[in-house]
Amino acid sequence: DSGVTQTPKHLITATGQRVTLRCSPRSGDLSVYWYQQSLDQGLQFLIQYYNGEERAKGNILERFSAQQFPDLHSELNLSSLELGDSALYFCASSVGVSGYNEQFFGPGTRLTVL
Amino acid sequence: GQNIDQPTEMTATEGAIVQINCTYQTSGFNGLFWYQQHAGEAPTFLSYNVLDGLEEKGRFSSFLSRSKGYSYLLLKELQMKDSASYLCAVRDNYGQNFVFGPGTRLSVLP
Numbered sequence: 001d002s003g004v005t006q007t008p009k010h011l012i013t014a015t016g017q018r019v020t021l022r023c024s025p026r027s028g029d030l031s032v033y034w035y036q037q038s039l040d041q042g043l044q045f046l047i048q049y050y051n052g053e054e055r056a057k058g059n060i061l062e063r064f065s066a067q068q069f070p071d072l073h074s075e076l077n078l079s080s081l082e083l084g085d086s087a088l089y090f091c092a093s094s095v096g097v098s099g100y101n102e103q104f105f106g107p108g109t110r111l112t113v114l
Numbered sequence: 115g116q117n118i119d120q121p122t123e124m125t126a127t128e129g130a131i132v133q134i135n136c137t138y139q140t141s142g143f144n145g146l147f148w149y150q151q152h153a154g155e156a157p158t159f160l161s162y163n164v165l166d167g168l169e170e171k172g173r174f175s176s177f178l179s180r181s182k183g184y185s186y187l188l189l190k191e192l193q194m195k196d197s198a199s200y201l202c203a204v205r206d207n208y209g210q211n212f213v214f215g216p217g218t219r220l221s222v223l224p
Binding site for chain 2: 002042043044057058059102103104105106
């Protein structure tokens with residue numbers, strides 16, 4: 001158990017819908033990272049927040065957005081869902097903002113878009 | 115462009131040593147990471163290299179050569195539980211984006 005929690009564990013929805021994925025970091029960690037993992041694209045970095053502020057952006061689509069709240073939990077919002085958005089979404093947390101801090105991954109949310 | 119290459123699959127025998135290579139071409143460099151991922155589970159951090167040389171951590175070691183855009187992960191005294199995918203990742207653009215390789219699926223045979 002990494003100490004990072006993600007809800008829900010599974011999510012099934014239809015194309016065109018909007019969903020919100022939630023992540024609670026380990027106690028004391030200020031950085032939250034979001035990743036998408038699909039069979040054809042592998043693991044892709046989406047976005048990083050540190051203490052409420054956006055710090056780094058990867059291959060995140062404009063239909064996707066995220067935020068980190070004052071209690072440090074984070075939410076990833078996915079809208080206008082397409083079949084290709086079906087994937088495993090991981091959240092990770094680390095103590096600092098720098099890349100060298102060890103990241104601890106949550107168990108993931110499996111999103112299925114029908 | 116951004117590109118990270120790793121062998122797709124490797125097989126080794128329990129108790130042996132295996133080396134998983136990773137080559138990268140990224141815009142900027144701010145560290146190279148290795149992760150282990152068992153099927154159906156989340157990745158777990160193994161190592162981080164930002165300077166050239168070897169970092170040792172128990173049975174696992176990771177090497178980096180920035181001039182060659184090359185790293186390897188060395189696993190010693192292989193155990194069955196080491197059967198997993200190993201992901202190489204580079205943080206580029208002066209500490210911004212993480213770029214992941216496709217992963218190497220390692221099978222450890224008895």
